Amino acid sequence: MSTVQRILAALPAKPTQMLPQACYTDPAFFTFEQRSVFAKSWICVGRVEQIPIPGDCLSVPAAGEPIIVIRNEAGGVHAVSAVCQHRGEILECSGPRHLRCPLHFWTYDLTGALVGAPRTGAEELRRLRTEVRLPSVRLELWHGFIFVNLDGQASPLGPSLAKVEPFWEGYEAADLVAIPPKMADTPLPWNWKVHVENFTDAYHPEFVHRGTHDFAPSVHPDGGVEFTSMEDGDNAILRTVPLISADGGMMQDGWGEAAAFPAIQTLPEAQRRRLVFVLLPPSMTLVFAPGAVAYTLISPVGAEATLASSDRVTAGGWLLPRTTTKLPDFDQRKAAVQEGAAKIWAQDVPLNLGMQDGKRSRFGPPGYYTALETTLVQFNAWLLHAYRRAAGTVAETRVCP
Ligand code: FES
Ligand SMILES: [Fe+2]
Known part of the structure; x- marks a missing residue:
């Protein structure tokens, strides 16, 4: 039995149990994930604004494959393999x-x-012209984000993100422009799942992010975090948390009342009083805030090596109303958001390092998830489905809690 088969055989029956530690540390399992999870998933590789005119293109990795995304003569966007078909x-x-x-x-x-x-x-x-072309790669646009999928048989992306749609209400009416994240060139020394679990965990902020996250509490007497159910085929895991007062956002000390990016006037009232944290496994996260949508692109390069590009880790990664980007002090506002995000991130980094260390311990626990960790259970369900589908032990439909 191969290492990967042994790990697959040890997967828990239910997503309410943690995955085997080797899922986070084993190089062979990482290779399996690249082939069986990332190469069969929709991977966000950028924004349409990055390739505005015909001939513009982006060289991007997706599931370890070099891909080129191109704006074609007709104005459409499509993707091809970047591997020359000569040699x-x-x-x-x-x-x-x-x-x-x-x-x-x-x-x-x-x-x-x-x-x-x-x-x-x-x-x-x-003769060559009739026979040779760069292989096409499936591509879908979603609210200006470019997603590719190496699997020609994969289900379409749009329907799998249906439950995120209501949270876009009012954003695009504000004439959003993208400030793409600075792309990371140094991997973070932990598994990609540790990275996204940290993002989606509603339990830790009140302990880890004291002083930077109190304004967006998971636990609050007037109602705290809210989760959504996970249905068959969902590719989004989300939670909302309230803001202590309307129109808050990221400041130089973290989440707070005097947001550096002004609240978007076209948002519904409810959206001006909350943050929506969205994980689009396996490669992207989004935060819908009153003044911005902040996003992270994630690209794992090893079992314990993850590239992540966002305001927390590198710089940028925002959708903002054009009016915000035209403010005379926009550079200072950007710097304030960057500083606040970096402070939150500085609090997360040692915990992620510790979590990855724990994955190598002989004393690692079977795990226990509280109600505040519902999104982690949902992520486990998503992973278990992907792993079992690859192992041929599950049908295409996904069953989630
Ligand atoms: S390998 Fe590309 S032209 Fe020869
Ligand atoms: Fe955190």
Whole structure:
């Protein structure tokens, strides 16, 4: 029995139990996850604003595969493999109207069709043009976010995010512009699941984030965190927490009343009094706040190596009303949000390091989830489904608590 088979055989029967520790530490299991989870999931790789005009493109990794996302001549966005179909060199965006391989200069048009192959005869080139193109990769846009999926059979993304839709109400009416996150180049030394569990955990803020998160409490006499149920096919795990007063947001000391990004006037009343934390497993998180939508892109590169790009970890990662970006002191406001997010992150980092260390201990617990950890149980359900589907022991539909 291989290591991966042994780990799969040890998966808990129910998502209310923790996954085996090896799911967080074993390199072979990480390879299995890349192939069986990430390569079959919708992965967010950026925003449409990053490629505004035909010929613009993004070189991005998805499930360990180099991908190029291109704005084509007709204005649409599509994705192709970045692996040259001559001998397999990796293409980079080279524009403006074509992709050119750096090794022997084979060129492809914006749809991925072969255009040129130097030193081949006219007859041979004609034949190659009919046979060679960069493989297409499935792509879907969701509120301006670009998602790709390496699995041609995967279910469409949009319906799986249906339960997030109500929370967009009023945001796009504010003429949002994206400030994409600075892309991380240094991996964080923990498993990607430790990273997203930290994000989605409503239990820890009152203990870990004293002074930076009290304004958005999970526990409050007037009502605290609220969860949603997880239905078959859902690809979103979310929670809402109240704000102590309306129109608050991120300040230089964390969440607070005097938000650096002004509240968005087109939001419904309820949304100006809460934060909505959304995990889109496996690669993205979003926070809907009264003044902004903040997002994180996650790209694991090893069992204990995770790239994460966001205002907490690197910089940027916001959707903001255009009016906010035009404020004369916008740079100071950005800096304040960055500082507040970094303070919250500085409180999380040692805990994530500790959690990853715990995954290597012989004394690791079977685990116990409180009611405040409902989203972690939902994430376990999502993972168990993905693992069992890959192992051929579960049907396509997902059963969640
Ligand atoms: S490998 Fe790309 S042109 Fe030769
Ligand atoms: Fe935290």
